[in-house]
Amino acid sequence: MGGIQLDGLIQYLQKAFPVYPDGNTADARLALEQFGTQNSSIQVLCDPVKQWSQGDILNIIPFLNFTKDGKVSNFQAPAMIITSTCDLDRKEKIVVCPCFPLENFKPLNSYSEIPKNNVFEFFFIGSGLTGGEWVVDLSHPMTLLRERVSKRIQEGNIIRLHSLTQVGWYLFITKFSMKYFRPDDPPTMQERQNL
Secondary structure, three states, rough: OOOOOOOOOOHHHHHHHOOOOOOOOOEEEEEEHHHOOOOOOOEEOOOOOOOOOOOOEEEEEEEEEEEOOEEEEEEEEEEEOOOOHHHHOOEEEOOOOEEEHHHOOOOOOOOOHHOOOOOOOOOOOOEEOOOEEEEEEOOEEEEEEEEHHHHHHHHHOOOEEEHHHHHHHHHHHHHHHHHHHOOOOHHHHHHHHOO
């Protein structure tokens, strides 16, 4: 799988972390917008690296979902490993998020912004899985037993389809940070200050 390297992108993103040193999201937003405004598309996926790692895309994993009336349903989808690479060999559990075809999100008002990676809860990964364009739903994390997943990978029942390129990994951690580590709204932050 081919891809392009963008001049200065890695250095820029390294400077951007921590993403919110003073509560200002302008730099982080610029980092995301840079990914969506290039003339050429960015390759975020590549063939799997030697060891399983953060950002790897696994083939079909069962996910749980709760209906509005509280009943449990399940679905199967490809999954992205969210857990840090260093924790994949030492922690008891790992976190994954499901991947869906982009077309599943057509009803959303923000649909046109998803491929630009401008919607916090979605990580657009482009093509590579089974054709079409794909999106990771960062709002639907699920925990799995590491040992079970590792064993199923070794047995060939779970297949590592892709890993993230270096640019893809930086985009992923930018998206993840913006989704989960942005500051609360000003009234809540003020209330915290007064405690």
